[in-house]
Amino acid sequence: MSGFISGRGRRLTARRLVAVLTICAGATGIVAVLAPLFGVIVERGGAHLELMGPSAFAAGSTEHTILWVVRIPRMLAAMVVGAALSGAGCALQALLRNPLAEPFTLGISSGASLAAVLAIRFGLESAFGTAGVGGAALIGAAATLLAVWQLARIGNHLPPATLVLAGVTLSMFCSSASVLIQYTSDFVEVTHMLQWMLGGMETVRLATVGYAALPIGAALIVLLGYARELNALAAGPEVAASLGVAVGRTQTVIFGLASLLVGAAIAVAGPIGFIGLIVPHALRAVIGPDHRLLVPASMFGGAAVLALCDTLARTVVPLHHLPTGAVTAVLGVPFFVVILVGQKRRAVLWSHA
């Protein structure tokens, strides 16, 4: 096996499909409703955590304003970004048959970051605001992707190992270039760069979420249509082709979708690590490897997990918003270690059987 951890699979039935998707959608819905209601309230006695009551829905109240102007856009941004990153990660892992595949290891995130750093350095932020940086990040993501694609491609084939190698190499290049540019920048610029590179949903406006949700939503829907192809590709491009998959076209489409998803997500929230890696792995360990379940579950899972992490980021230390990207990693790693150890124990049992 190629290093994926996975739960037991079994033949997918309509009942199981509906059941799993209902649970995922339900859980995500609960997070969507509760997360914005939960937060830090500042009063004369100091700051404390509070779950807003029904008064939050009464127009004109302060709570209503906080809810609709601050928290709901932020929650929606987290959900859109989380779904995009996790869906893209799930697709890339299957396409490349590599458990390490995700936006970061393929260099897409670093490329987007480099573009954003360049945009800040050369004043695009002051000229066009955050849209300038976000746009640059989107272009950076696409450019890196094309470069990785060209580097790894041999004829019409895309050997997975070469692709990850090319991605990691370009990722190193972009990270180092970003550092060098920071050295030539002034203090204010560097602060903005670092803020951006930490990733977060703090400053996202409802309109931005709307602009991002359209392409991300469309890409996710198209991606769902490729779940069966991803299943067939688990046996490698050659077997998939003999089963009837148009492998070259499928690789191109999925790679393009993944870069659009990741580029748009990074444009909205900066580089947020780990969601694209950990959510698909965790879900695969629970529901098994069938992508007709795993792709939609990853989308819901990514949305819910990032919204949760973002809620924690703004509530754990009252009055201080922690960077969401850091929270995802700090919470994600222990959780992931638990899954990994559990699977390892199982594997050891087999080898002694």
Add this chain to the structure above:
Amino acid sequence: MAWLQLTDVAVALGARDVVRGVSAQLDQGELVVIVGPNGAGKTTLLRAIAGLVPPRTGTIRVLGHDPQRAPRRVIARELAYLPQHYELAFPFAVEEIVLLGRYARQHGVGLASQDDVAAAAAAMAACDVSHLAARRFDELSGGEARRVILAQALCQGARCLLLDEPTAGLDPAHARAIFALLRAQCDAGAAVIAVTHDLDLALRHAHAMWLVADGRLAARGTPAHVLAAAETRAAFGLAIHVGSLPSGAPFAVPA
């Protein structure tokens, strides 16, 4: 018209022609085995027929289709290919793997229809893996895994089967059962090309044998004829002794 028609086919891997000047055909009901030394070009020839590698020159037709140009889905309904190596990234359950064979016949979400489930059950029974249906692929032995993949190829429901060493790693009873199965498939109207080193089983079950040596079709004819040919002796560097058991059944062993 022949189901499978190869005309002066050459296949290059890199700068080298691994297969050269191959012209041959396969008709309905025929079980052909390809034999030859390691590195002779047997697998490359099979991959070219399956449309997985383009011929440098010459033409290949599978039931009238050019496997390089026809949509993969169309080819997959007519032609199933069993690769020599098979590595699965995710530990699907055996039944799921076999059902992947139905890809080209499914649409939409691809939930298994009753036909699909029946085809998978029949393929698993034919390959003696029904009892493994719920097992994870990574919990199987090498021979069990081989039979599961063969079941996937059978489940495709294609009329032409291209099998690269279908009996590699199988115990003698299962190896013989697989050749008997292939022969039965041909008798029922399919056509099979199998690369094999099981000369004895090939002798007993195949209609025809192709010897591939140094990329060329060096000899062909009935298995008994090819195994006794001077070209076969030269290709392997040893003679193959063909005899018959007291029961009258033929056997082949390296002399």
